[in-house]
Amino acid sequence: MRLLFRSRSKPQxxxxxxxxxxxxxxxxxAMPQERSLAxxxxxxxxxxxxxxxxxxxQVAVLRHYGxxxxxxxxxxxxxCGRTAQALQRSGWQGxxxxxxxxxxxxxxLQRQCPTYQAIINYKxxxxxxxxxxxxxxxWSVFTHLYPTESYLYIEDSFRALKPGGKLVFSFLELAEPAHDRIWNACVDRVRRGERAEQLDCFLHRDWIARFAKDAGFLPPVFTSGLDDSNHPEFWQALAMLEKPA
Ligand SMILES: C[S@@+](CC[C@H](N)C(=O)[O-])C[C@H]1O[C@@H](n2cnc3c(N)ncnc32)[C@H](O)[C@@H]1O
Structure with missing residues (x-):
């Protein structure tokens, strides 16, 4: 029997x-004539x-956080630039x-917002x-990653932020009844033995607080996203992590 090893220098x-x-x-x-909608x-x-x-x-949430x-x-x-196009529409300059x-x-994104920078990064x-x-x-990114992958992004965000800079992200949490629909759909799919098109991952506020602490951020500020007093209702929970000034 031959064992095949993947080269360590070529990550999958x-x-x-x-x-x-x-x-x-x-x-x-499936929708070649309707590219933007697809x-x-x-x-x-x-x-x-x-x-x-x-x-x-999304832009209203960003404004709420400064x-x-x-x-x-x-x-x-x-x-494809849901936030970028909204920023451009809003007249934001930066x-x-x-x-x-x-x-x-x-x-x-680049077609819709030619003055913005769009980059591919697989790491x-x-x-x-x-x-x-x-x-x-x-938004809706850590919801599709393993917690370890989200942690690496949090850690590197800390490096790239200025002192006083902020990381804002959305996540799914089991404590929020509004997210039950997604959880139940995931459970049903696994019960039926079906493969998901993509991973749906829930995070716990305690884990996010731990990731924030390990990376060097101040304790996170959380909201369920549903309080529409500062921005329209958001469909996921929200976390804001601030780098100490
Ligand atoms: C649900 S979409 C949300 C897109 C955008 N944030 C928005 O709200 O319009 C998730 C996005 O995460 C991207 N994505 C998937 N895996 C990723 C990874 N490992 N690193 C960075 N982005 C990833 C997908 O290509 C997709 O654009």
């Missing part, structure tokens, strides 16, 4: 990279109206970088010099 693409590339390409094949659906917006409203909501003109911001797992693992999504890193960013954020 992460599950989420393979899965997301497959989801996007399948959608584009890409919006691939990242979870059913209609273009939802895509626009959700993007506006987004202002002139900032350098980094959109991890930016997709230095935007979006990073993702699917070239077709980044091409759409669990933030592509920015040390202490250079005012804000990093990611």
């Amino acid at each position: 693409p992460s599950h989420s990279i393979r899965d997301y590339q497959r989801v996007v390409r399948k959608k584009l094949k 890409l919006a659906q691939a990242i979870g917006a059913e209609t273009m109206e939802n895509f626009v409203a959700q993007g506006d909501g 987004l202002s003109h002139g900032m350098a911001i980094y959109d991890l797992g930016c997709g 230095d935007y970088t979006g990073a993702d693992v699917v070239p077709e999504l980044l091409q759409e 669990p890193t933030i592509v920015a010099p040390d202490s250079s960013l005012d804000m990093t954020f990611n």
Whole structure:
């Protein structure tokens, strides 16, 4: 019997990279005449109206946590630019970088927002010099990664943020009854022995607090996302981690 070993110098693409590339390409094949809608659906917006409203909501969350003109911001797992297009619509002026693992999504962002920077990055890193960013954020991205992968992104966000800079992200949590629908769907799928198109991962606030502490952040600020007093209702829970000034 021969044992085959994978070369250590050639890491395999992460599950989420393979899965997301497959989801996007399948959608584009099914809807070749409606490219923008196909890409919006691939990242979870059913209609273009939802895509626009959700993007506006994401920008409202960023404003709530201190987004202002002139900032350098980094959109991890930016997709086809739901937030980028909303930022552009809102008239925000600043230095935007979006990073993702699917070239077709980044091409759409670049087409819609030609003055923004869109980069491909397959490593669990933030592509920015040390202490250079005012804000990093990611929506519905840690929901598709293993906790270890999310931790690496949190750790590297700390490196890339300026003192006083903020990391804002959304997550799924079992403590929130509004997320039961997704949990129950995951359980049912596993019970039926079906393969998911992509991983859905829940995080616990205690784990996020531990990740924040290990990376060097101040204790996180959490909300369920559902309180619509500062921004429209968000469909996932929200965490804000601040780098000490
Ligand atoms: C649900 S979509 C959300 C897109 C965007 N954040 C938004 O709200 O419009 C998840 C995004 O994460 C990206 N993604 C998947 N795996 C990733 C990884 N390992 N690192 C960074 N982004 C990843 C996907 O390509 C996709 O664009």
